Amino acid sequence: MTAPKTLYDKIWDAHVAHEADDGTCLLYIDRHLVHEVTSPQAFEGLRMAGRKVHAPDKTIAVPDHNVPTTPDREQGIKNEESRIQVDALDKNARDFGINYYPVNDIRQGIVHIVGPEQGWTLPGMTVVCGDSHTATHGAFGALAHGIGTSEVEHVLATQTLIQKKSKNMKVEITGQLRPGVTAKDITLAVIGKTGTAGGTGHVIEYCGEAIRSLSMEGRMTVCNMAIEGGARAGLIAPDETTFEYIKGRPHAPKGGQWELALEWWKTLFTDEGAHFDKVVTIRGEDIAPVVTWGTSPEDVLPITDKVPAPEDFTGGKVEAARRSLEYMGLKPGTPLSEIAIDAVFIGSCTNGRIEDLRAAAAIVKGKKIAEGVRGMVVPGSGLVRAQAEEEGLAEIFQEAGFEWRMAGCSMCLAMNPDQLAPEERCASTSNRNFEGRQGFKGRTHLMSPAMAAAAAVTGRLTDVRDLM
Numbered sequence: 001m002t003a004p005k006t007l008y009d010k011i012w013d014a015h016v017a018h019e020a021d022d023g024t025c026l027l028y029i030d031r032h033l034v035h036e037v038t039s040p041q042a043f044e045g046l047r048m049a050g051r052k053v054h055a056p057d058k059t060i061a062v063p064d065h066n067v068p069t070t071p072d073r074e075q076g077i078k079n080e081e082s083r084i085q086v087d088a089l090d091k092n093a094r095d096f097g098i099n100y101y102p103v104n105d106i107r108q109g110i111v112h113i114v115g116p117e118q119g120w121t122l123p124g125m126t127v128v129c130g131d132s133h134t135a136t137h138g139a140f141g142a143l144a145h146g147i148g149t150s151e152v153e154h155v156l157a158t159q160t161l162i163q164k165k166s167k168n169m170k171v172e173i174t175g176q177l178r179p180g181v182t183a184k185d186i187t188l189a190v191i192g193k194t195g196t197a198g199g200t201g202h203v204i205e206y207c208g209e210a211i212r213s214l215s216m217e218g219r220m221t222v223c224n225m226a227i228e229g230g231a232r233a234g235l236i237a238p239d240e241t242t243f244e245y246i247k248g249r250p251h252a253p254k255g256g257q258w259e260l261a262l263e264w265w266k267t268l269f270t271d272e273g274a275h276f277d278k279v280v281t282i283r284g285e286d287i288a289p290v291v292t293w294g295t296s297p298e299d300v301l302p303i304t305d306k307v308p309a310p311e312d313f314t315g316g317k318v319e320a321a322r323r324s325l326e327y328m329g330l331k332p333g334t335p336l337s338e339i340a341i342d343a344v345f346i347g348s349c350t351n352g353r354i355e356d357l358r359a360a361a362a363i364v365k366g367k368k369i370a371e372g373v374r375g376m377v378v379p380g381s382g383l384v385r386a387q388a389e390e391e392g393l394a395e396i397f398q399e400a401g402f403e404w405r406m407a408g409c410s411m412c413l414a415m416n417p418d419q420l421a422p423e424e425r426c427a428s429t430s431n432r433n434f435e436g437r438q439g440f441k442g443r444t445h446l447m448s449p450a451m452a453a454a455a456a457v458t459g460r461l462t463d464v465r466d467l468m
């Protein structure tokens with residue numbers, strides 16, 4: 001009998017090409033996703049060394065961070081720095097012969113939305129990208145994590161990565177979610193409980209009935225933020241929901257290959273009795289619709305709560321909270337549901353998929369955005385956008401007064417024209433609320449798409465359950 005293994009152990013073991021005496025391993029990489037921000041120097045390195053991309057068929061590039069999301073982007077990118085990066089990716093993708101979805105391709109979008117959508121991301125794979133939110137792909141039971149630019153070059157050149165194994169952590173969400181509570185609330189609630197360092201040195205496997213009940217979109221939302229909880233990666237064991245999502249996608253296995261793949265995928269679960277170094281359990285029924293009040297994703301509270309005071313915390317967090325509150329322009333004791341907002345951003349690799357847009361549209365339908373609030377819906381890919389148009393969601397958003405944009409990272413981070421003005425306050429479905437994240441001095445409150453839609457309609461942070 002071999003010792004029981006976790007899902008992480010199984011994927012890891014299947015990819016170790018070499019292990020050194022100190023435990024450092026050379027891992028084989030199945031998919032390498034590339035975007036324009038972290039790849040230019042990596043390709044330059046290859047060029048200087050006269051090397052090729054080792055596995056161009058396993059390398060997939062798409063521009064997302066720097067692309068404008070207004071329809072006039074066809075005419076080119078005005079910002080010079082952005083244009084240089086996107087042009088470089090264009091040239092590199094063509095020179096090195098890798099898979100590529102340029103800006104004007106309907107399949108273009110945020111790299112973490114495009115990979116799964118096109119069937120590049122499959123269970124049991126190792127997936128890397130020069131981007132911290134690569135954790136998203138763990139929703140398929142793939143070992144997926146972010147890498148730095150020098151590692152991007154290493155993977156391009158060798159299709160391998162030097163890694164040390166992380167520890168195993170289990171996050172179990174038992175039971176069922178209550179109405180109005182979504183995958184975003186799960187993932188924020190977990191970080192609220194464990195803190196942004198709770199997962200440090202670990203790979204998290206999310207499990208439990210509430211996780212099993214999520215769609216693939218919801219699972220991607222959960223895994224997307226594993227990194228905000230400090231983990232190396234997040235994982236969810238594949239099941240029928242996973243297989244159903246993958247089947248028929250452009251790069252999914254077909255025919256006999258599909259049957260073979262299924263056989264292996266069905267072995268990808270944590271064995272009974274496998275060891276976890278850390279375990280966190282949350283009852284699904286205890287999770288409320290949440291929002292963040294501060295400048296760290298762990299600054300999270302149920303919408304029914306009040307803005308905390310620095311004295312509510314201990315240690316270094318007292319000063320951090322004081323600074324957060326000042327930056328956010330908030331007074332302790334204010335009910336969260338009384339905080340007025342200026343902007344709403346629905347999109348990002350956390351919540352820019354079709355199910356997210358459906359959830360937001362369901363709240364907005366037949367209503368108008370509150371006076372003085374600007375709202376933006378940015379589909380995560382051109383295909384999500386097309387589907388949302390077909391389903392009539394785009395119309396619902398536009399009639400409510402939202403701008404309906406082209407795909408990209410957009411206002412998730414201030415690398416393109418979609419930005420907050422100083423002190424503008426935004427209800428956002430993205431994953432980071434750091435200072436300046438959405439624009440210089442911009443103020444971000446993270447929440448689910450339904451909650452962001454509710455905020456758009458009332459003009460303040462709002463309990464979505466009041467509108468249901």
Ligand SMILES: CC(C)[C@H](C(=O)O)[C@@H](O)C(=O)O
Nearest residue numbers: 037038065130131132133413
């Ligand atoms: C620009 C990129 C390297 C960065 C990341 O690594 O995550 C970005 O996607 C982010 O979300 O902050």
Ligand code: SF4
Nearest residue numbers: 133348349409412413
């Ligand atoms: S949408 Fe946001 S979090 Fe996701 S890759 Fe783009 S910038 Fe990073």
